[in-house]
Amino acid sequence: MMFTRRRLLPILLLLLTVSGILIAAAALYIRSAPGVPVLNYHQVEDKDGNPLTLHPEQFAAQMDYLAAEGYTTITIDEMLDAAEHGAPLPEKPVVITFDDGYDDNYTNAYPILKEHGFKATIFLIYDFTDTYPGYLTWAQIEEMKESGLIRFESHTMTHANLAQLTSIDELRHEIADSHDLLSEKLGYDMQYIAYPGGRVNKEIECITRAAGYRGGFTVHCGRSTPEDGIYQMDRIPIFGANMHTLTRFKLRLALAPLIEPLEDLRLSLRAHGLTGIADWMPIP
Structure with a gap:
């Protein structure tokens, strides 16, 4: 049956009405969604193709956007x-958080943060710090710490996949020893840990609590809601090879409550072997 213009009009009006209702509902959900956005960065340097890397000009544009939009950086303790x-x-x-403790956090990210007076936390891998090329030195860490803007916390001893460690002693070494050694080196108690790759389970959570940490972070995308569990708090990953457009940053920041269930669905699809469908999902 052919649709005349007269018959199409009410259909179009219905579609517009439904679309408007869905958009309004999504906006209401985002405004009422709990939690604080915790941004998760890694490297900030001029390198192409590395999924963990953000170019300095891209990071600067994102920090400019936060400042222009009236965001205030807070510490994890304040949250x-x-x-x-x-x-x-x-x-x-x-x-604002950084994982791994790369030296470009000092050379490239720190001056931009300092320009805005922004606070940030850097999660350090103890055995890599001041040991391997490309990682922060203790002198750089001390300078940033003295500024009052940068806090340092634990990213374990060696960046091991904690979920694959079968020995309690190995887990305690990665979690508890990094807590104690970093606390001694930095002159204050480590309060937080970022699990390498976000991998955590109940046993890891139990050891983390016993080691004296106040909380722990994954890389699961979503706003951080400590009320739902302080040892598996979400963050908003800001990486993805060459996809670091300012528009993508804005979308991830604004739509994190909507992205979270979509990310969960994508992970579930991949776990069931439906990788093609998962990769097709248009998630910013």
Whole structure:
């Protein structure tokens, strides 16, 4: 049956109405969704093709955007104090984190953060620090620490896949020893750990708690909601090879509550062998 213009009009109006309702519902859900965006970076340098790398000009544009939009950087302690004790937060809080402790965090990211007066946390791999080329030195760490802007926490001893370690002693070495050695080196107790690759389970969580950490972070995409579990807190990964457009950053920052269930669905599809469908999903 052919549709005349007269018959198409109510169909189009219905589609527009449904679309408007869905958009309004999504906007309401995002506004009411709990949690604080915790951004997860790694390297900031001029390198192409590395999925962990952000170019300095891209990082600068993202920090400029946060400043222009009225975001206030807070510490992880401030985020947990708000969740656990009702401490006040600024209207648009954001936490900035870096994993691994690359030296470009000092040479490239730190000057940009300092320009805006932004706070950040860098998770260090103890055995890599001041040991291998491309990683921070203790002198660089001390300078950043003295600025009052940068906090350092644990990313384990060797960046091992914790979920694949079968020995309790190995797990304690990675988690507890990094806590104690970094605390001694930096002059304050380590409060947080970022699990390498985000891999964590109940046993790892138990050892983390016993080691004296206040909380732990994965790389599961979503706003951080300490109320749902302080030892498996979400972050918003900001990496993906050459996909670091400012538009993509804005979408991930704004739509994290919607991206989270989509990421879960994609992981489930891959776990069931439906990789093609998972890769097709248009997630920013």
